[in-house]
Amino acid sequence: MKAQDGSLTGKIELEPGDLDMKPEMVLSLLEEDQLFAAKQRALLGPAKLSRGTRVLMWCLRGYVILMLVVVVVAIVNATHGGGGQ
Amino acid sequence: MKDTVQNSGSGDPGGSITHEDIDRARDRLAVARARELSATGRRRWLRLLWLFLGPGVLVFLGENDAPSMLSYSATGAKFGIGFFVPFILLTFLMAYVVQEMTVRLGAVTHRGHAEVIFDRFGRFWGWFAVSDLALGNFLTLVTEFIGVRAGLSFFGFPPVVSVGGAMIIVFVVVATHRYWTWERIVLGLAIFNGLFVPAALLAHPQWGAIGHALLTWTPSPRGGLLKPDTILILVADIGATVTPWMLFFQQSAVADKGLQPRDIRNGRIDTLVGTFLAAAFGIATVVAAAPLFAKGIDASSYQAGEFAQALVPLIGHVGATLFALGIFEAGLVAAITISASSAYAFGEVTKAPHSLNRPLREGKGFYGILMGSVLVAGALVLIPNVPLEYFVLIVNVIAVLALPPALLFLVLLSNDRAVMGEHTNTPLSNVAIFAVTAILVIAGLGFGLTTIFPHLLGGGS
Numbered sequence: 001m002k003a004q005d006g007s008l009t010g011k012i013e014l015e016p017g018d019l020d021m022k023p024e025m026v027l028s029l030l031e032e033d034q035l036f037a038a039k040q041r042a043l044l045g046p047a048k049l050s051r052g053t054r055v056l057m058w059c060l061r062g063y064v065i066l067m068l069v070v071v072v073v074a075i076v077n078a079t080h081g082g083g084g085q
Numbered sequence: 086m087k088d089t090v091q092n093s094g095s096g097d098p099g100g101s102i103t104h105e106d107i108d109r110a111r112d113r114l115a116v117a118r119a120r121e122l123s124a125t126g127r128r129r130w131l132r133l134l135w136l137f138l139g140p141g142v143l144v145f146l147g148e149n150d151a152p153s154m155l156s157y158s159a160t161g162a163k164f165g166i167g168f169f170v171p172f173i174l175l176t177f178l179m180a181y182v183v184q185e186m187t188v189r190l191g192a193v194t195h196r197g198h199a200e201v202i203f204d205r206f207g208r209f210w211g212w213f214a215v216s217d218l219a220l221g222n223f224l225t226l227v228t229e230f231i232g233v234r235a236g237l238s239f240f241g242f243p244p245v246v247s248v249g250g251a252m253i254i255v256f257v258v259v260a261t262h263r264y265w266t267w268e269r270i271v272l273g274l275a276i277f278n279g280l281f282v283p284a285a286l287l288a289h290p291q292w293g294a295i296g297h298a299l300l301t302w303t304p305s306p307r308g309g310l311l312k313p314d315t316i317l318i319l320v321a322d323i324g325a326t327v328t329p330w331m332l333f334f335q336q337s338a339v340a341d342k343g344l345q346p347r348d349i350r351n352g353r354i355d356t357l358v359g360t361f362l363a364a365a366f367g368i369a370t371v372v373a374a375a376p377l378f379a380k381g382i383d384a385s386s387y388q389a390g391e392f393a394q395a396l397v398p399l400i401g402h403v404g405a406t407l408f409a410l411g412i413f414e415a416g417l418v419a420a421i422t423i424s425a426s427s428a429y430a431f432g433e434v435t436k437a438p439h440s441l442n443r444p445l446r447e448g449k450g451f452y453g454i455l456m457g458s459v460l461v462a463g464a465l466v467l468i469p470n471v472p473l474e475y476f477v478l479i480v481n482v483i484a485v486l487a488l489p490p491a492l493l494f495l496v497l498l499s500n501d502r503a504v505m506g507e508h509t510n511t512p513l514s515n516v517a518i519f520a521v522t523a524i525l526v527i528a529g530l531g532f533g534l535t536t537i538f539p540h541l542l543g544g545g546s
Contacts, residue, residue: 021107021110021111023102025110025114026102026106026107026110027102029110029113029114029117030106030109030110030113030343031195031345033195034106034109034195034343034345035102035103035106036101036102036103036105036106036438036440037101037102037103039195039196039200040436042204043194043196043200043201043204043205043504044204044205044503044504045204046204046205046206046207047205047206047497047501047503049206053497056493057210057490057493060489060490060493061213061490063486063489063490063526063529064217064486064487064489064490066533067486067529067532067533068483068486070486070532070533070536070537071479071482071483071486073536073537074479074482074532074536075479077536077539
């Protein structure tokens with residue numbers, strides 16, 4: 001039976017080339033959390049971020065926004081034959 | 086023809102196994118068989134090298150993309166052999182430091198970078214990270230098709246043929262719906278990045294000058310490092326080597342390939358091989374374009390096709406042909422890897438199937454993003470009178486500016502003992518990554534200052 005996500009619940013749908021891959025072999029070769037079904041679950045849940053880390057994240061976010069403005073200025077300068085390029 | 090069997094295996098956490106799992110298990114079986122070969126044999130070592138080469142080589146040769154190779158060409162044409170040769174080598178060492186962490190993260194978590202960021206930092210920060218990635222990836226994808234168009238224009242191909250042909254190649258490669266096959270085909274294409282090496286040899290480089298530059302970092306750029314156009318080249322060369330999409334792509338590819346913690350050493354070797362090849366090919370591009378500097382030709386506004394044409398009298402028609410083909414290859418391979426990076430990230434944040442081992446019918450969202458981004462970016466390049474040159478001019482710079490927040494997530498995750506267990510960063514890794522981040526922020530601020538205040542640092546255009 002096929003789930004909406006494309007996984008096969010209860011049965012393995014085999015292509016001709018899959019006949020050498022028995023379920024037991026798949027499970028023995030992969031780590032448990034390597035299976036698609038296991039990856040559908042959250043990894044560990046949210047990390048606890050310190051105040052300093054959160055401040056740093058906001059600072060770097062501000063840096064990116066500021067720099068995007070600079071990039072727009074650089075493009076305008078280049079378009080009008082101004083400085084920089 | 087299909088057949089079904091009851092899944093009676095024990096230990097299957099969800100009671101379901103997908104084609105993705107079966108194909109990944111097949112790859113693991115090949116690794117297990119290779120490890121059973123004679124423990125000391127060269128054959129075993131070579132077999133394992135062959136099996137594990139992939140994400141590291143692809144990410145580095147993928148990043149030697151069209152705007153990067155044009156950035157290196159502009160460097161060679163503007164500054165010749167000197168400061169920038171060791172500087173480019175340094176940027177690749179920085180990239181290795183960063184990418185090695187993604188190998189560990191992918192092998193330990195079996196998840197892509199976007200997925201782990203969402204899980205550990207929540208949707209708010211996750212969407213910031215993915216938005217930066219999506220914007221950067223799309224702009225870069227456009228420049229890849231500009232490179233494809235420009236490279237093949239040297240041979241007289243009309244844009245619709247060159248861009249359309251490249252799009253068809255991307256679609257055919259992903260239609261294999263097998264990660265291993267996709268990886269081998271793209272590796273086969275990526276090795277043509279080495280075309281810049283014979284092009285450089287045809288420029289009859291002065292080996293003494295290259296050795297002198299590598300050892301002494303001289304001659305320095307005329308006018309010093311603080312001139313606005315020199316800073317632009319500096320930032321662009323960093324952006325040609327260390328970019329956000331590389332973090333996301335390599336970790337996703339490592340997870341899709343099925344690496345496990347015991348494979349981290351093999352993943353490092355793969356990354357090191359990629360670093361070495363990409364650095365060699367990048368420096369070769371500087372060397373190939375250096376005759377333009379020696380002849381005093383102003384190539385500051387050249388596009389790919391113009392570089393190749395300008396090189397004909399200096400390195401011959403064969404050398405210029407190799408250069409043009411190299412630009413085409415750089416654009417094509419990067420279009421494949423960057424579109425895959427976008428598709429992986431989309432699947433990771435929506436929890437939809439996101440593996441190149443999935444048949445098209447099972448990964449509609451994943452393949453839809455991959456092919457859709459390629460179609461839109463390619464189509465944009467075919468629209469007449471769109472000022473595309475600004476994409477190329479600025480895309481590497483945007484990559485550098487967006488990288489510090491991405492590196493912060495990487496540092497936090499790779500030091501997260503709950504996620505990484507015994508594979509957290511060493512103190513040396515942390516010193517290296519903080520140095521890389523500091524260099525990027527300083528380079529970005531330098532670019533910002535010289536853009537807003539072009540005469541502040543004694544420069545001007």
